[in-house]
Amino acid sequence: SVPSRGDSRVVSLSLQSKMLPGLSLNAEGFEKIGKKLNKEQVPPPAEVQQKKPNAGKQNKKSPSNSSSKQTHYKSLEEAIKALDVMDLKQQLEKSQALFPENPCVWVKDLAGYLNSKLIAPDTDPTLSSYAHDYPYCLAGKELRSIVKNILGKSTDALKDFFDHCIFTMLRELDKQAGEPLHGYRMCIQAVMMNKPKVATLNLSEHLELLRSHQNRPAKCLSIMWALGQAGFYDLSQGVRVWLGIMLPVLGVKTLSAYAIAYLERLLSFHANLTKGFGVMGPKEFFPLLDFAYMPKNALSTSLQEQLRRLYPRLKVLAFGGKPESTLHTYFPSFLSRATPNCPDAMKKELLNSLTECLSVDAQSLGVWRQLYTKHLTQSRATANSEDIQDCNAVCSSLQMKIRCQGFPWSRLLMAMLVFAAGFIAHDLRSHRTFAGSTTALYLERTGVTAVSQQAWRKVSYYSQQGIRVQSLYCWCKRTHLYS
Numbered sequence: 001s002v003p004s005r006g007d008s009r010v011v012s013l014s015l016q017s018k019m020l021p022g023l024s025l026n027a028e029g030f031e032k033i034g035k036k037l038n039k040e041q042v043p044p045p046a047e048v049q050q051k052k053p054n055a056g057k058q059n060k061k062s063p064s065n066s067s068s069k070q071t072h073y074k075s076l077e078e079a080i081k082a083l084d085v086m087d088l089k090q091q092l093e094k095s096q097a098l099f100p101e102n103p104c105v106w107v108k109d110l111a112g113y114l115n116s117k118l119i120a121p122d123t124d125p126t127l128s129s130y131a132h133d134y135p136y137c138l139a140g141k142e143l144r145s146i147v148k149n150i151l152g153k154s155t156d157a158l159k160d161f162f163d164h165c166i167f168t169m170l171r172e173l174d175k176q177a178g179e180p181l182h183g184y185r186m187c188i189q190a191v192m193m194n195k196p197k198v199a200t201l202n203l204s205e206h207l208e209l210l211r212s213h214q215n216r217p218a219k220c221l222s223i224m225w226a227l228g229q230a231g232f233y234d235l236s237q238g239v240r241v242w243l244g245i246m247l248p249v250l251g252v253k254t255l256s257a258y259a260i261a262y263l264e265r266l267l268s269f270h271a272n273l274t275k276g277f278g279v280m281g282p283k284e285f286f287p288l289l290d291f292a293y294m295p296k297n298a299l300s301t302s303l304q305e306q307l308r309r310l311y312p313r314l315k316v317l318a319f320g321g322k323p324e325s326t327l328h329t330y331f332p333s334f335l336s337r338a339t340p341n342c343p344d345a346m347k348k349e350l351l352n353s354l355t356e357c358l359s360v361d362a363q364s365l366g367v368w369r370q371l372y373t374k375h376l377t378q379s380r381a382t383a384n385s386e387d388i389q390d391c392n393a394v395c396s397s398l399q400m401k402i403r404c405q406g407f408p409w410s411r412l413l414m415a416m417l418v419f420a421a422g423f424i425a426h427d428l429r430s431h432r433t434f435a436g437s438t439t440a441l442y443l444e445r446t447g448v449t450a451v452s453q454q455a456w457r458k459v460s461y462y463s464q465q466g467i468r469v470q471s472l473y474c475w476c477k478r479t480h481l482y483s
Contacts, residue, residue, distance in 0.1 A: 115183025
């Protein structure tokens with residue numbers, strides 16, 4: 001029987017993976033691997049001897065058979081519905097039987113099979129008009145189960161498999177009549193659902209790969225799309241991808257629109273930003289501030305406004321869950337940017353941020369004292385900002401309330417005591433004796449004199465008793481000491 005194109009692709013991928021299971025991220029190394037595979041990919045001798053007589057016939061029949069087996073569909077939905085899941089399962093079982101200890105072969109056979117069968121129009125490398133999990137969301141339960149099962153058995157090979165999918169996509173984009181990339185995209189999304197951290201293991205190498213293809217926007221966008229899939233399943237990994245891959249190329253006109261669109265989609269997808277805390281620091285935050293507020297930068301006006309709308313959420317991510325202990329690290333950069341020539345919108349944001357640093361993190365004041373003489377102009381602007389003036393006004397009003405708090409009862413009481421003492425002194429001087437004074441007569445009529453005398457007798461009695469007890473105690477103590 002003549003092998004179909006899908007079967008031959010699976011066998012070819014199996015042989016390639018067996019001979020060279022790992023693919024480097026270096027573009028030159030990738031080309032060398034391809035040349036090496038072309039030289040080494042030779043069928044076993046026994047099969048050559050058996051098939052030599054029919055080699056010519058097979059060569060003649062293979063083109064027509066291949067074209068009949070490969071079906072082009074109008075849409076990806078139609079292609080997935082027509083996919084023979086049982087045939088895929090059998091091919092993967094064969095692959096596992098042939099290479100039981102090489103999971104790299106299994107997953108690469110999976111990707112090759114899916115991509116060879118899902119032949120449908122493929123125009124947008126970023127799939128921006130579709131849902132975040134397109135095209136994998138179109139897969140049925142049975143197909144998802146097969147993919148999940150094979151990926152679960154190949155956990156250690158997922159990193160190499162992810163790189164393999166990216167490189168194969170780039171290689172297909174080099175061809176004028178290259179195949180659609182739906183199969184590789186589905187495998188990338190399946191890997192990200194299973195282990196999103198895979199995308200951030202080699203960010204520096206992926207950035208180098210991206211820059212090497214900077215004159216090919218379709219390739220760059222495909223790389224950015226593949227790495228960005230991690231963010232929909234783990235916010236922290238998505239932020240790492242954006243800071244490590246998309247922020248460095250934010251000034252490239254052909255890539256900046258997708259970079260900001262992805263950031264907006266990522267932040268909208270995750271309403272709770274707490275899972276993204278701890279990823280962004282001052283080093284990553286302030287370039288974003290400059291892109292959002294500095295005029296005449298590499299971004300267009302519309303993209304800058306779009307980034308400025310996202311800035312408050314980026315600020316929350318940067319400050320993290322404990323701003324009271326981290327804001328002092330942002331204070332120096334905020335202060336150095338608040339120059340007189342700073343744009344009004346940016347100056348307002350900087351002054352608000354400086355005020356927030358001073359009010360939330362107590363260490364910011366100490367940092368300001370150290371930088372005050374070096375940044376006199378900025379410090380003056382900070383001290384004269386509206387927020388600081390409002391704060392000073394509130395503090396002044398509070399101090400006034402503290403000083404003039406309520407009715408002056410203490411002063412009134414003091415005045416009454418002074419008046420009473422003066423009246424009694426004048427009364428005694430007028431009558432010369434207390435018994436004949438008006439004060440004594442008034443106290444006697446009201447009964448105060450009788451009560452006072454009774455209280456005085458009791459105080460005198462108990463005082464005498466206390467003196468006797470104390471004398472007895474002292475006598476006992478002396479007696480005890482001398483005995």
